[in-house]
Amino acid sequence: MTSEWTPPSKRRRPIDFAALGVPAGRYVLPDVTDFLVTPAATPEGAGRINAYLTGETTLDTLQPAEAEFIRRHFAEAAEGQRQKCVTYFETKVPRRYAAARPSTIATAWAQSVVRNPDDTRSLLIVGPTGTGKTHYAYGVLRGIAETGTTTGWAAYTAADLYAQLRPRAGRDSEATFETIADTDVLFVDDLAAAKLTEWTEEVTYRLINHRYEQCKPGIFTSNVPPAQLRDALGERIASRLTEMCERIVLKGDDRRKGMAA
Ligand SMILES: Nc1ncnc2c1ncn2[C@@H]1O[C@H](COP(=O)(O)OP(=O)(O)OP(=O)(O)O)[C@@H](O)[C@H]1O
Ligand SMILES: [Mg+2]
Structure with missing residues (x-):
């Protein structure tokens, strides 16, 4: 006779979605x-x-x-x-990037992120102005949406992020920081677009360090050449980004020039 009791829910076999050929999820x-x-x-x-x-x-x-x-x-x-x-995704994506679709690499990354978020390195997309970094990043986010999982994501330009986090009367900017820092997949566009001040460097450091420590995947873009990232972002941030990110280098001309009427 044993006094152990196993709740019925623990005794049930989970539905074998792989055998059914259906993506795993919580369904009725x-x-x-x-x-x-x-x-x-x-x-x-x-x-x-x-x-x-x-x-x-x-x-x-x-x-x-x-x-x-x-x-x-x-x-x-x-x-x-x-x-x-x-x-x-389509209600959140800025209109200009609504047509962005994930490349094969981006699709593979998105699938890896939803399956193994702790084990998927972040993406650092670099390249000169107008080479398509933001477009690429929104394509990746669409790839996450297309997996149909509830993986949360949020997208900010670095400048908007600082504006959100700047201490303001009547607003708990620390709570905002925690919400943003804990997003499943965080996209920060245009890192180091402007020269960092002591405050923006500290906020960027805290954010990157939090993601680094928690092994949370993100997408970062910058048009600062890789060799200058250390100078632009400071040693502590650049060092963490180097370790935590796969680098995607976009080359070519400014696509906006070709679009000018
Ligand atoms: N693969 C693509 N297919 C079609 N259009 C694209 C593609 N990549 C970028 N574009 C378009 O080219 C323009 C520039 O792209 P984007 O804004 O992504 O560049 P960027 O590298 O982020 O530039 P910046 O450094 O100034 O932020 C946009 O209008 C974008 O929609
Ligand atoms: Mg951009």
């Missing part, structure tokens, strides 16, 4: 009465579906039509979730 379970109106429906089949959904049996105990009923339910739920995330 299918309603078995919907199965009962399909041509393949039998009471035994409904019982098997219920047994699978409550974690008592494995997927291979189901008839193909029963597994397909479950698969289709979760595939539709995943697609609904993906569309919601993309719509959210």
